[in-house]
Amino acid sequence: MDRTPPAAHATHDELLIARLYGGDVDAAERERALEQIAECRDCAELFADLGAIADAVVAMQVPRRPRDFGLTEADAARLRRRRLSAWFFGAGLRRSLGGSLAALGLVGVVLTGVASLTSGAASPVEFSSNQSLTGAAQPVPAASQADLAAFGSAAAPTAAPAATAAASERSATNLSPTAASASPAASAYAVSPASQAPAQQGDLGKVSLASQSPAGLGQPTPAVPESSVAHGGIDARLLWLVGFGVLFLFGIAVVILPGRRRGHGRGGPS
């Protein structure tokens, strides 16, 4: 039989022979591989060796197992506990809890958002709340300064004592606590007409009207509900919105974050 010289074997595709042995060739490749085996002694030896090695892997002697792998009662009890805790802290409860938190957070965000949109800035309560916030926190505008100056000589000497008195009788005069704790000017500025003593009602009413925006003009400034403004001047609705948002994000994180690794059994049974 004519055989290709051994030097030519270097140009032969050994992977093709291995693929032929593994049955991973199409018809054309099979023909080419068989031709290669027929013509090249090294390729023929390779094919035979692959078969012999595969047989040897199957027949490979293996030492006896070093121990019995049966479970003791203690093993079984421990594994049962782990199974229970795996359920509690594993994917099942984690996903349920995370999903619930995320749903609650989302509902809260939507409801708070809708409530803010429908009854938000236009409502008198909300407006006066914002107004007194800005009035207390910001410097008095120039126009208001002028008003105050006009309000001036007669009212100014009495404004501070009036504010102090009003602060001490907050419940009786309906004065905003925020306004009362601010500067004398601001305190006088936020005093509502309804809350003033009859002697000062006209003058103070002027000041209050001048300081309001057109939306609030002509309307008496009601007392600011304590519940709608948090300490530090943050709208409580905003706090609720942020809180629900955080709850939603936390729930999502609980759902998508990987669970605890549970040892070698991961993905075992299928």
Added chain:
Amino acid sequence: MDVTVADERVVTDAKTADERSSEALGQGVDAALVEEASRGRLEAFNELVARHQDHLFALVYRLVPDRDQAADAVQEAFFSAYRNLHSFRGGSVRSWLSRIAINAAMDLQRATRRRPSQPYPEYEDESWQPPAAADVEPEAKALAAERSKALARALAALPFEQRNCIVLFDVEGYDYAEIATIMRVEVGTVKSRIHRGRLALRKALSSSRELFRG
């Protein structure tokens, strides 16, 4: 002559039928044991262990080149099987346990990847010999031991991805697609690993090739 051939065929068919019925019986016993074990009977599970531990150890030992580590992987596989008895969906218990053991072996391989141990240390110990059938000739016994020793070293030298694919294909008889599912890779990757692994194995055995010829 024709009659003899026909008789042999009948005998062969009969043997196959016996083997099949035995296998079916074994599967039925396994399924019953799994059911009892999942009701909390530890004895039933340990009976299952006794029926399959030799097979699983032989399988894992080919994948993990260390007897103690292989034993740990098999033990972990039985722990995992006990924890997941409720997830058994029928079929062959042996295949189910094999899959768990293969996963345990692969987890162990990944864990020990950065701190490789001496492969098959028992083969380095001259006093240790793998068990062989009692009726085998001493010469054949010695040859088989030499062959196993050389093969074990060559297998241990392969990347474990190639070794796993070759063992699962040749020893366990899984096809390419099944191995791809087990190893969570593409079928083409499995084929490539097997073909290249075979060539690498042959190259590693080049100095002791005579052991495998004839």
